[in-house]
Amino acid sequence: MAKKKKLIKKSSLKTFSFFLVFSTVVWFLVQFSKTYTQLIEIPVTYTNVPLDKSIAEDRPENISLQLQETGFSIYYFKIFNPELIIDLSKANVDGTDLVYRIDDHVTDIKEQLQIDLENSRIIQDEVRIPFQFKKEKTIRIVPHIDISYAAGYNADEPVRVTPDSVKISGPEKMVDTIESIKTRELDLTRVNQDLDGEVKLDTSGYGKISFYENSVRYFQKVEKFTEGSVEIPVEVINIPNGLNLAYFPKSVVVYYQVNLKRFDKINRSDFRVVCDYSEINEGDDFMVAKVVEKPELITNLRLNERRIQFVIKR
The missing domain is CATH 2.170.120.40 (YbbR-like domain)
Structure with a gap:
């Protein structure tokens, strides 16, 4: 008999719990289905800032939306916090402010926020964004x-x-x-x-x-190029007076690339190769050959020999 009473109590507790949960859910659904009016701050992001302007750091960061919607819609706005993107290429200039008039962009705002502005409304008539010319x-x-x-x-x-x-x-x-x-x-x-x-x-x-x-x-x-070469005598400059200098080789081969169409315009007389005796370091037994004159038409110039050996005759 005691066991039967215990089973009846357990069954009654389960039934009570079910109806309690069910009534709570129904209450929440009823409450959230009702229409409420609430003021919500919508964050603002600005795009397409005119290239000749810099918007101020203290620009408006939110707009105030008086929302008249069901509890579900209001809960959605509070949880997901949708933002409004303001296209500044559509704003007007008023002194040192860019002015974005709400009434001129109702359709865009409705699409972004997914709200009915017939029942709800944005408190501001316009958003004014201070700027400076760049x-x-x-x-x-x-x-x-x-x-x-x-x-x-x-x-x-x-x-x-x-x-x-x-x-x-x-x-x-x-x-x-x-x-x-x-x-x-x-x-x-x-x-x-x-x-x-x-x-x-x-x-x-x-x-x-x-x-x-x-x-x-x-x-x-880009054009076809060919390689050319020419043998040029080495000229030594800045030799001190009275110094008897012997050097070898007496000439070097200059290799170069030139546009195939201009190959015949390159002459041996267009080149000059020199060694500057004044640039020799103490103890060196060679000079460095350099091309000091060349045609403007050529590229990738190189010498077969840059070190010119020398001896001083007594």
């Missing part, structure tokens, strides 16, 4: 492009970029220190045809600087 300046663009050509190919002119300069804007102290900017590093190998491509500017490290262009096109005309 200093502007045009700087050179330096190509950071490393090119290695296929055998038999080269270029007469260095790689060029267009545009060759870019306008920047930002805080005056920073802008004044910048004279040029490099492109991102680009390695091109086995090049055997004209170059024509795009490369981005390396804007890393310029956090507060705005660039009116972010990339440039690079060009270079």
